[in-house]
Amino acid sequence: MLHIVLHFAVPAIVALKFFSQRWQVAYLVMMATMLVDLDHLFADPIYDASRCSIGFHPLHQPWFIALYLVLCFFPKTRLIGLGLMIHMLLDSLDCQVTNGIWIN
Ligand SMILES: [Zn+2]
Numbered sequence: 672m673l674h675i676v677l678h679f680a681v682p683a684i685v686a687l688k689f690f691s692q693r694w695q696v697a698y699l700v701m702m703a704t705m706l707v708d709l710d711h712l713f714a715d716p717i718y719d720a721s722r723c724s725i726g727f728h729p730l731h732q733p734w735f736i737a738l739y740l741v742l743c744f745f746p747k748t749r750l751i752g753l754g755l756m757i758h759m760l761l762d763s764l765d766c767q768v769t770n771g772i773w774i775n
Contacts, residue, residue, distance in 0.1 A: 674765045678705065681757050690750075697750055704754030707731075723766035725759065726775035733774065 682701035690697035710730040711717050724731045736759050742752025763773050 674761065674768075677761050678758065681761060682754060685753065685757065700750040701754030701757065704751055704758060707755060707758060721769055723762075723770050723772055723775045725763045725766055725773065731759065731762065 679702075683698055686694040686697035686701065707730045708724075708728075710728040711724070714722075714728060725736075726732060729735075736756075739752050739755035739759065742748040743756060744752075766772050766774065
């Protein structure tokens with residue numbers, strides 16, 4: 672449950688702290704990156720609280736995460752990259768808490 676709360680709270684904090692002039696837009700874009708979890712639809716079961724999503728789901732693969740990191744360096748894609756990196760970091764943290772691993 673805390674994991675899901677963090678998915679909403681951390682982008683909000685980042686938006687307010689670093690994009691205070693346009694935090695609403697920043698927050699919306701970062702929230703939209705949660706669509707990355709649509710890749711869970713390919714898994715069976717779709718949701719499993721004890722499964723580590725990093726390295727398991729198609730859009731949670733390490734080379735995709737490297738791409739998300741690159742997006743952070745370009746102004747036009749920065750918010751998308753940031754939203755995705757926050758998402759992956761929180762997912763990885765969840766893996767550590769529930770399974771004792773950072774990646775599958
Ligand atoms: Zn995820």
